[in-house]
Amino acid sequence: MLRKVANWLVPNYCICCQNPLIENQAICQYCFDELSLFDPSQGNLLNQPDICRDFKLDNITRLMACGWYEGQLKSWLSGYKFHHQTRYQAALQQVIIHQWTQYLLNEHTAPDIAVLMPLHTSRLVNRGFNQVNQTWQSCINPYLSSKISLLRTHNTKAQSNLTGIQRRKNTRYAFQVKDSMAGLRVAIVDDVITTGATMGAAAQACLDAGALQVDAIATALTPLHR
Structure with missing residues (x-):
């Protein structure tokens, strides 16, 4: 009422x-x-040859994303991330909840735990918030662990103007896992995957901590070769 x-x-x-x-x-x-969104019934996006080819995610088992980083999705993500225009947060959350719910219905297997793609402390202080946490929180809360977390130990340079090779060098030793992930199916959640360099480095840190498998979850994929 x-x-x-x-x-x-x-x-x-x-x-x-x-x-x-x-x-x-x-x-x-x-x-x-x-909205131009991926069909969640497609399941693992790495089963699509073009996506598997364009994104270097060799240590990722499954990939889920809401859509391409273009159109409304790009406008809302950039507006919220860089200018904290909070009216876009609700729109992103609505898209994320719908896509994630439908994805789980089709995949049947949820991760054991989820970890957020972390910001380095200095970048978090400068921005004031972690946009991944703000937009994905309602979906991944059941999978977050109070003991296990992914940490960004190096304040890497901004990657928007770096090549794929430069991105991989930039993020190679950027992450560390707090506590053990032994035997766990882990999902790493990020807002945008561009080349896969950051996600790949984070996934390797999880595997080094004992993770059984690592899935990548993102709001959007950058359409590099479309």
């Missing part, structure tokens, strides 16, 4: 078309259906 009164007093509008929304969401069903 209180939510209905609140929606009547302060109507909620679709972030795409600006039409009023009855439910407490950010995107209306029509606009959501128009």
